[in-house]
Amino acid sequence: MKKFYITTPIYYVNDKPHLGHSYTTIAADILARYYRSKNKEVFFLTGTDEHGSKIEEAASQKGFSSQEWVDKNVEEFKLLWKRLNISYDDFIRTTEERHIKKVQEVFGKLLKSGDIYKGKYSGWYCVACESYYTDTQIVENKCPDCAKQVERLEEESYFFKLSKYQDALLNYYEKHPEFLQPSWRALEMINFVKSGLKDLSVSRTKVKWGIPVPGDEAHTIYVWFDALLNYFSAAEGKNIWPCDVHFVGKEIFKFHTVIWPAMLMSLGEELPKTVFAHGWWTVNGEKMSKSKGNFVDPHVFIDNYGYDAYRYFVMSQIPFGQDGDFSERSFFEKYNSNLANNLGNLVSRTFSMLEKFSLKGINSEIDKESQLGKLLFDFDKRYSKFIEGIEFNKALEIIWEVINEANKTIDSEKPWNLYKTDKNRLEKVLKNLLFSIEIISKSVLCFMPETSEKLEKIIAERKVTEPLFPRKDNVDR
Ligand code: MSP
Numbered sequence: 001m002k003k004f005y006i007t008t009p010i011y012y013v014n015d016k017p018h019l020g021h022s023y024t025t026i027a028a029d030i031l032a033r034y035y036r037s038k039n040k041e042v043f044f045l046t047g048t049d050e051h052g053s054k055i056e057e058a059a060s061q062k063g064f065s066s067q068e069w070v071d072k073n074v075e076e077f078k079l080l081w082k083r084l085n086i087s088y089d090d091f092i093r094t095t096e097e098r099h100i101k102k103v104q105e106v107f108g109k110l111l112k113s114g115d116i117y118k119g120k121y122s123g124w125y126c127v128a129c130e131s132y133y134t135d136t137q138i139v140e141n142k143c144p145d146c147a148k149q150v151e152r153l154e155e156e157s158y159f160f161k162l163s164k165y166q167d168a169l170l171n172y173y174e175k176h177p178e179f180l181q182p183s184w185r186a187l188e189m190i191n192f193v194k195s196g197l198k199d200l201s202v203s204r205t206k207v208k209w210g211i212p213v214p215g216d217e218a219h220t221i222y223v224w225f226d227a228l229l230n231y232f233s234a235a236e237g238k239n240i241w242p243c244d245v246h247f248v249g250k251e252i253f254k255f256h257t258v259i260w261p262a263m264l265m266s267l268g269e270e271l272p273k274t275v276f277a278h279g280w281w282t283v284n285g286e287k288m289s290k291s292k293g294n295f296v297d298p299h300v301f302i303d304n305y306g307y308d309a310y311r312y313f314v315m316s317q318i319p320f321g322q323d324g325d326f327s328e329r330s331f332f333e334k335y336n337s338n339l340a341n342n343l344g345n346l347v348s349r350t351f352s353m354l355e356k357f358s359l360k361g362i363n364s365e366i367d368k369e370s371q372l373g374k375l376l377f378d379f380d381k382r383y384s385k386f387i388e389g390i391e392f393n394k395a396l397e398i399i400w401e402v403i404n405e406a407n408k409t410i411d412s413e414k415p416w417n418l419y420k421t422d423k424n425r426l427e428k429v430l431k432n433l434l435f436s437i438e439i440i441s442k443s444v445l446c447f448m449p450e451t452s453e454k455l456e457k458i459i460a461e462r463k464v465t466e467p468l469f470p471r472k473d474n475v476d477r
Pocket of ligand 1: 008249
């Protein structure tokens with residue numbers, strides 16, 4: 001059976017990973033863990049994008065060779081994924097031999113088929129930024145990035161016949177509405193393709209840090225052509241093709257839904273089933289940027305609140321797909337109310353009652369007549385629908401609905417009174433609560449693996465030895 005294949009973008013290694021990178025990776029991890037829990041075989045790929053002029057520049061500015069620089073920075077990504085308990089099956093680096101070989105092989109194949117051809121590239125070139133810009137990008141003959149004068153330049157370049165695939169792409173979008181996700185983002189791509197595709201320049205003579213064009217080493221292969229192929233080179237010999245879900249940020253949706261499928265069509269390969277674009281985080285209402293120096297460092301939150309709390313916060317805060325805002329204040333508040341109070345108290349209250357009323361020996365049992373039982377009854381179905389539909393915040397919402405209803409049940413049933421007046425009812429209530437905690441434990445597994453493990457232990461031992469999420473008293477920022 002073909003494995004379920006999930007990917008994240010491969011990240012540029014010119015800097016440390018931040019909130020944005022962690023977000024996509026956590027989302028992919030959730031889906032991977034979910035399908036594994038359903039006994040599906042999963043292949044979860046992440047990695048790093050290591051070529052190109054930006055990396056070359058960053059390395060030389062810091063006094064490193066490009067290779068030394070990427071070797072050093074890739075460790076930052078691996079460390080963060082370890083601390084966030086990311087369960088990837090493979091980590092691909094574009095400087096690895098297996099990838100370089102594949103990219104050159106693909107390039108050669110398309111050269112041979114005629115879908116890659118040599119031509120002339122002309123555009124507005126900025127010497128300072130070492131980049132080309134189009135007529136519409138430049139502002140009064142000035143570079144849109146650094147505002148220096150640009151010049152008209154022409155150079156030899158290899159081109160990929162993207163224009164040839166315009167109709168085939170439109171046709172594919174129409175026949176496979178699940179390809180462009182979320183669906184409200186589809187129209188923008190469809191209109192973009194309808195407006196006309198130009199052939200794509202896929203080689204550079206000015207960039208040295210890249211994969212050489214086979215047989216013409218004055219050229220290196222354009223980083224995006226190189227990078228997109230990571231999904232393909234990592235799949236070599238693994239019986240996982242085609243990819244089931246590519247998770248990407250919205251800014252690289254176009255690369256993944258226009259260029260990438262056209263490349264695969266040209267190769268005669270099957271196309272990915274879904275490309276899902278999520279939104280962007282701002283921080284305290286502002287864009288994260290180098291100049292503002294406001295990148296959120298996930299390590300700070302992992303240190304203060306634990307990695308499960310971080311995973312929970314980013315997935316519950318905004319609907320996956322939409323933009324949203326990150327602030328330590330909202331993190332702190334959500335931590336205390338949803339994790340320490342609602343979840344933490346439910347668990348500690350339930351198990352201390354079992355102890356106090358000498359009911360540790362009971363088994364869980366759903367009480368279908370109760371409000372809580374009604375929520376639990378078709379919980380799995382609703383939960384799976386949300387996760388498989390990549391609506392992670394909704395899956396979390398229904399877990400918290402159960403948690404809140406369970407807490408309400410304790411308040412309204414008043415077990416300490418039932419202990420004196422109605423032992424049968426008391427048992428029934430506690431069995432129902434135990435059932436709800438078992439469901440909660442299973443369903444938080446893909447979001448908060450450590451919490452789920454702790455809950456399993458608590459359920460097995462029938463006792464809470466330390467609080468799941470200790471309350472925090474203050475927030476510094
Ligand atoms: N190397 C390319 C991707 C090649 S994939 C074949 C790249 N790398 S990147 O390091 O810039 O990472 C981009 C990804 O980081 C985005 O797709 C998104 O997943 C994530 N984010 C970066 N900033 C972000 C936010 N502010 N908010 C949410 N995620 C964003 O592009």
